[in-house]
Amino acid sequence: MVKVGVIGCGYWGPNLIRNFSNLKTCRVIACTDLLEERLNHMKQLYPGLRTTTNFREVVNDPEIDAVVIATPVSSHYGIAREALDAGKHVFVEKPLAQSLDEGRKLLELAQKKDRTLMVGHTFVFTAAVNKIKDVIWSGELGDIYYISSSRVNLGIFQDDINVVWDLAPHDISIMNYILNSRPASIAAMGQSYIRPGIEDVAFLLLKYPQSTLANIHVSWLNPNKIRSTTVVGSKKMLVYDDVSSLEKIRIYDKGVTVTPHYDTFGEFQLSYRYGDISIPRLDDAEPLKIECQHFVDCIEKGATPRSGGKHGFEVLLALDAANRSMRGRGAEVTIDYPASLGTV
């Protein structure tokens, strides 16, 4: 039985409390928020819950095994550091931290303290994303040529981060996960239309090993909500439409084949293949529930989370590279992965 304390009961915290509360191997002991009103609301929903406006009472509570952080990103580092120092396991909402330096320190601290550190990259717990990973690694798609992703909508404009830091963490986390890889370089072009200095439209080009190219288009300025990812392989192609409720994934038995030359005068021969489309049925389970269960399981088994500190830090490295490329007028930025991250 893992005993959990939750820091932050604003927009997302209650969803985490609800899901952790419903797990059989976990108990939510306490929660904290700066606003008494939010704490009263939580107490009404969960009468046995201890509440306090002082997060240190949770972080230092000897009964508590794990701390769940759902506060603004600027406070992630400070709270997570104190929790790890106090020997707690830590779940922190995405992104892991506000800077590379903060992220690296949290990762190192968790390793040193031998505690579980997990980041709330929820997409890697969805049925759709796991189906895509399975399909890719089964070899059904063949070699992965490129991935093209669009995540656009009207708003919601953020005050302090640009559209890349707001929306691209989803795509980068998904791509790193399904490819079981990480980009070697990023080139990014962005533009600020609504607020000077905060990009609201951006295009990213990520180069993964083995000649896999990935494109990400993020925008707060689009009339339609689009969340679409196309994976083009040498054998088949797959389209993931996260806006669709019932038909999220389509696998196209389509492709182009290069025919080997038979003689030196032979032309470059291509043959096109147009086959069936299949739409696999996906499980309906709530991804957040799976995510919470995964955190508790990792603590109990000492396992490395799917979206652990390393995964979260690698996303930070890509976001940081994208920002630097945008400042450099789109020049390609190579990402240096610290040796401590290992190779994929």
Next chain:
Amino acid sequence: MVKVGVIGCGYWGPNLIRNFSNLKTCRVIACTDLLEERLNHMKQLYPGLRTTTNFREVVNDPEIDAVVIATPVSSHYGIAREALDAGKHVFVEKPLAQSLDEGRKLLELAQKKDRTLMVGHTFVFTAAVNKIKDVIWSGELGDIYYISSSRVNLGIFQDDINVVWDLAPHDISIMNYILNSRPASIAAMGQSYIRPGIEDVAFLLLKYPQSTLANIHVSWLNPNKIRSTTVVGSKKMLVYDDVSSLEKIRIYDKGVTVTPHYDTFGEFQLSYRYGDISIPRLDDAEPLKIECQHFVDCIEKGATPRSGGKHGFEVLLALDAANRSMRGRGAEVTIDYPASLGTV
């Protein structure tokens, strides 16, 4: 009555002959092709038509006023130059020529000879593209922030040109036309998956004057045929879906407004507007028919064609810049427009 000779009766030529033949103010006198078989087929369809395998017989025929060229791009320059030299008006399929140098010479020759030179950029004659231009210039969309275009499909891979030269001419021609402008710079990133050295997937970023940004995604490696252009304005947004047969244009009364500050402590205030969508009815006329009529009208009135040599050459300049940027790993390439093109 404009008398026309057509060079090239392969894939596209017969469509041009059919449309020019149906015009009241035009007569197709002769056609030429290297293959007798194609000429016999044309003669069967149009018994009065003169045919020859020697294109110079058409180019130098004193009865002929205008020459229409539907041959492979490598021969555009040679044929068009001879036709202009012989004092003919010239219609040439897109792209105008294979290189900047060839394009420039044709443009200059047409000016010197005072002949009409027109390029077959058919999209600028469609009801949809003209509706978009009207909507933009009526001010209904407000300032144009950015345009995002995708033109992707599975194939058809070309032998001698990359996907940018194959598909992006459509988008560049459309954008230049609806904005009545031309890009100051282009950055482009492409990748070759199927044939070494011939890009089959590419992303372009075009910077137009007045902070209008445009993105073009072209690909021969996509399971779905997508031809979609989104125009984001300060007041409204428009989506043009050329694959849809009946609902090509949707105008969204949607946007985000920056509220003026009322005091120095005021936060940056945004308000979102979500209103109606309207789908205008478009005319059904065949764009190619309008294009052919336009060529004949321009000859008769001495008017400058909508897709004249200048328009076609500006498209070449953009394609050339895109290629150079791709060779330069995505570095932004500024386009120098010759003074003779004038300003827009």
Next chain:
Amino acid sequence: MVKVGVIGCGYWGPNLIRNFSNLKTCRVIACTDLLEERLNHMKQLYPGLRTTTNFREVVNDPEIDAVVIATPVSSHYGIAREALDAGKHVFVEKPLAQSLDEGRKLLELAQKKDRTLMVGHTFVFTAAVNKIKDVIWSGELGDIYYISSSRVNLGIFQDDINVVWDLAPHDISIMNYILNSRPASIAAMGQSYIRPGIEDVAFLLLKYPQSTLANIHVSWLNPNKIRSTTVVGSKKMLVYDDVSSLEKIRIYDKGVTVTPHYDTFGEFQLSYRYGDISIPRLDDAEPLKIECQHFVDCIEKGATPRSGGKHGFEVLLALDAANRSMRGRGAEVTIDYPASLGTV
């Protein structure tokens, strides 16, 4: 301040408690259910709520003004009758009762006791349905020729009622409301595939006054969830797609016009009109909230509810006619509306 007691805290009751609790002019005093477990859950969510397993304690509570009934349909009549007898206003989930006789008695009792009786036909409180009514009565569509509705899905098969009683109440309530009318006759054809004697697929044809025809297709045996209603008028046409989240209503400026004859030899002349499509933005408010507020308002003002006992009874009359037609192999059944219902 209207004080409410809720009978039934199963699937739908909690939604009603939540919405009535959030109203400023209403207070939920007590609730009842046969299961202690449900009552404990309600008490946890709303600590001040009185609970009891004996519904008569609520019905006879002198502090309570109005009783809200969310129990299985077989108990609607018994509970509602006792509540009206005790002088309470009554809100009952749809359908009003299990039989015409029960429905008529409740309607008469409410009139005699001068109490508000309202049925939970939620669709007449949606933004979409009210928009359709507005559009029809503005004259924009012209005369209404016919309405065609499909409400199909896979399941959920009911134990005791057929697909007509399960799904068609929505369509009949909507049609009566938007036309401000009621069908003069119904013909219905149904078939039982899964359970003998319980129709799971049915087609209804309703004849409204002024030659308006309506068709309803209901099914528990369809691979897709379809909830679509097409309204064809003499001037324009409208399609209501309730499955779409953002584009529920489309108005087509399309039609066919009969040209008057000019001479006795004239042919019957038709002209077709194909114009724009418009998709109006609809309000996002939760229909159930509006419904609950409407009940409270009607009590306070002594007004007749939009979905009052008369409306609910007229739906019962149509359902009963449909069942009789199905038993009679599709013969048209004329509906006799009691004089007490008045004319529309």
Next chain:
Amino acid sequence: MVKVGVIGCGYWGPNLIRNFSNLKTCRVIACTDLLEERLNHMKQLYPGLRTTTNFREVVNDPEIDAVVIATPVSSHYGIAREALDAGKHVFVEKPLAQSLDEGRKLLELAQKKDRTLMVGHTFVFTAAVNKIKDVIWSGELGDIYYISSSRVNLGIFQDDINVVWDLAPHDISIMNYILNSRPASIAAMGQSYIRPGIEDVAFLLLKYPQSTLANIHVSWLNPNKIRSTTVVGSKKMLVYDDVSSLEKIRIYDKGVTVTPHYDTFGEFQLSYRYGDISIPRLDDAEPLKIECQHFVDCIEKGATPRSGGKHGFEVLLALDAANRSMRGRGAEVTIDYPASLGTV
């Protein structure tokens, strides 16, 4: 080599001439039309073609083996009868004739003369309809519960036939073909909105053997073009959308299963199955070409055409029953199939 003469060169005749001309085992010898202008046009396209305004010259031409009739339906009987009498094979556009009596006589005459009689029900030659038939007869869908079809659009209103005779022949031909059966009875309800006495909206209910029910909705008064057929089986379901160009058929691995009772107190148990969707790739061949080839093949082999006189006459029987049911206010009309048609 089958030598063909074509009667009628209006809207559809030229398509038939083009397709018959392209067949290797067939030659179009002559054509006829009342208008000289149409004949001149045909002669220009096919210089070797003999033309005449007198159809009897074609019907009695000893060189001609088969007569193809693409004239208004009122003349089908007269021309086809003369052609059969002259010993020709006959292809006649759908419907076979204007009345049951005419249809029966043609069928009998063809049998007596031992000539091939075929009706132009093109849908049974499409890849989609044949795929559906294959899927049904492979058993993949299980028992066929019901088929629901919509064929609606705005117009085109016909002068002399109602919407049932205009559009429902397609659905009836398709259903009879894919089920390899024919309806035992039909009930139909129609309404005339635009022209008194000519139904422009109708709903048909067809009862096939083995409890298969089919519904057909036809309308000239709908804003959208819909051509959709849903086939619900005991194991899987299939949707055929003929408006879609690339995804005409979707097979849903969805269903509801009745669990056998284990004891007398057992409840009626249902289980729902929600599985994958598959979209088979269909062949692109032009159905009209296949249809023409089939006619020629049947002549050469003495085989019975897929859409032979019997098939066409069974469609007439259903249309006639639908008309009688509409005149009888929707009463079910049993169809008597002459013994000479055999059983299916």
